[in-house]
Amino acid sequence: MRVYLDNAATTPVAPEVFETMVPFLKNEFGNPSSTHSFGRQAKGTIETSRRTIAKLINSKPSEIVFTSGGTEADNMAFSISINELGVTRVITSEIEHHAVIHTAENICQKNKIELDLVRILPNGHVDLDHLEELLAKTDKTTLVSLMHGNNEIGNLLPLEKVSQMCRKHNAYFHSDTVQTMAHYAFDLNELDIDFITGAAHKFHGPKGIGFLYIKNSIKGLPFIQGGSQERGLRGGTENLYGIVGLAKAMEIAYEDLEGHQKHVQGLKSYMIEQVQSQIEDVHVHGDTTPEKSLYTVVNMCLPKTDKSAMLLFTLDLKGVACSGGSACTSGSAIGSHVLAGIKADTTRPNVRFSFSRYTTKEEIDFAVGVLKEAFEKDMVA
Numbered sequence: 001m002r003v004y005l006d007n008a009a010t011t012p013v014a015p016e017v018f019e020t021m022v023p024f025l026k027n028e029f030g031n032p033s034s035t036h037s038f039g040r041q042a043k044g045t046i047e048t049s050r051r052t053i054a055k056l057i058n059s060k061p062s063e064i065v066f067t068s069g070g071t072e073a074d075n076m077a078f079s080i081s082i083n084e085l086g087v088t089r090v091i092t093s094e095i096e097h098h099a100v101i102h103t104a105e106n107i108c109q110k111n112k113i114e115l116d117l118v119r120i121l122p123n124g125h126v127d128l129d130h131l132e133e134l135l136a137k138t139d140k141t142t143l144v145s146l147m148h149g150n151n152e153i154g155n156l157l158p159l160e161k162v163s164q165m166c167r168k169h170n171a172y173f174h175s176d177t178v179q180t181m182a183h184y185a186f187d188l189n190e191l192d193i194d195f196i197t198g199a200a201h202k203f204h205g206p207k208g209i210g211f212l213y214i215k216n217s218i219k220g221l222p223f224i225q226g227g228s229q230e231r232g233l234r235g236g237t238e239n240l241y242g243i244v245g246l247a248k249a250m251e252i253a254y255e256d257l258e259g260h261q262k263h264v265q266g267l268k269s270y271m272i273e274q275v276q277s278q279i280e281d282v283h284v285h286g287d288t289t290p291e292k293s294l295y296t297v298v299n300m301c302l303p304k305t306d307k308s309a310m311l312l313f314t315l316d317l318k319g320v321a322c323s324g325g326s327a328c329t330s331g332s333a334i335g336s337h338v339l340a341g342i343k344a345d346t347t348r349p350n351v352r353f354s355f356s357r358y359t360t361k362e363e364i365d366f367a368v369g370v371l372k373e374a375f376e377k378d379m380v381a
Contacts, residue, residue, distance in 0.1 A: 003363040008354035014204035020248040024241035049247035059188040070178035070199035071099040073212035077174045077195035080220035081143040089114040089140040095341040124155040124286040135169035147176040152338040153286030154294035182253035205249030209242030265295040274368045318370040
């Protein structure tokens with residue numbers, strides 16, 4: 001048996017999504033910028049997909065800009081904020097995805113912009129009192145960039161509360177919603193936010209396609225120079241079949257969002273219970289309260305072993321795919337910056353398991369059995 005429990009890194013493409021994309025790989029392949037019938041059909045398909053996505057998150061189609069994924073979308077949000085909105089100060093946190101924290105560090109250094117890091121509480125949540133202090137201490141035009149759902153420990157940010165704080169202090173607000181888009185409902189007519197992001201491969205769509213929501217009142221110059229595609233913000237021929245797949249994946253996700261949440265939250269709770277009952281001294285990182293935690297992710301601190309470095313490899317050999325943190329840093333010897341940010345015990349093995357709508361209870365039982373066996377077979381120091 002092979003069990004995939006690394007859905008925070010990427011998810012399998014849904015069969016319905018694949019079937020929807022096929023015609024645009026075979027027959028309906030026109031360049032959307034061409035004026036002939038092939039091009040017009042492709043352009044119409046893109047705009048239909050844009051309207052579909054906008055309707056699902058209650059935004060306007062003109063507020064959706066297609067990108068290559070979440071990283072580009074985050075970079076675009078920073079570029080517009082600093083180059084077009086006159087931002088001279090950025091507030092973020094040390095446990096953001098590297099698409100945000102590295103971008104913030106780089107762009108602030110290059111543009112001599114002030115960078116402040118909001119404190120992280122021991123349970124992994126953003127210290128909102130400190131955020132209020134940071135927002136109140138200066139009149140500089142400020143961008144707050146804080147992720148909605150942490151991709152390693154799963155903590156959720158109260159978006160509405162933070163957005164209200166930002167408006168109170170006339171700050172712009174960007175949230176990396178890559179892990180939560182199509183997993184939670186978004187009403188952007190009600191939520192006062194300037195930028196959010198999405199990446200199709202996090203919710204059973206294709207890789208290489210995502211979007212940035214930009215509040216309509218915000219204008220910008222090209223992020224990628226070239227043609228006039230995407231309101232002139234992103235030159236280059238659009239990823240037609242990717243956009244179609246993105247829209248279809250979002251449609252499927254929102255058809256039964258509540259049922260999806262209930263199923264996956266049940267699996268997460270069940271796995272925590274089973275691991276803690278079968279293996280001694282297991283601690284779960286972050287806040288596991290359902291309303292404050294991303295239901296697709298659990299990060300466990302396991303007993304100290306003399307073979308910690310081999311644990312993920314051992315699990316993989318036995319048929320269980322999981323990770324030690326973000327897929328973007330899994331090849332690094334530095335370790336997780338998120339776990340370091342919450343002062344976690346990194347001398348012990350820390351493993352992230354993440355689930356999808358296709359994950360089953362039988363797969364969880366198999367994974368727990370493999371994990372238990374790994375510790376029983378002379379793994380414990």
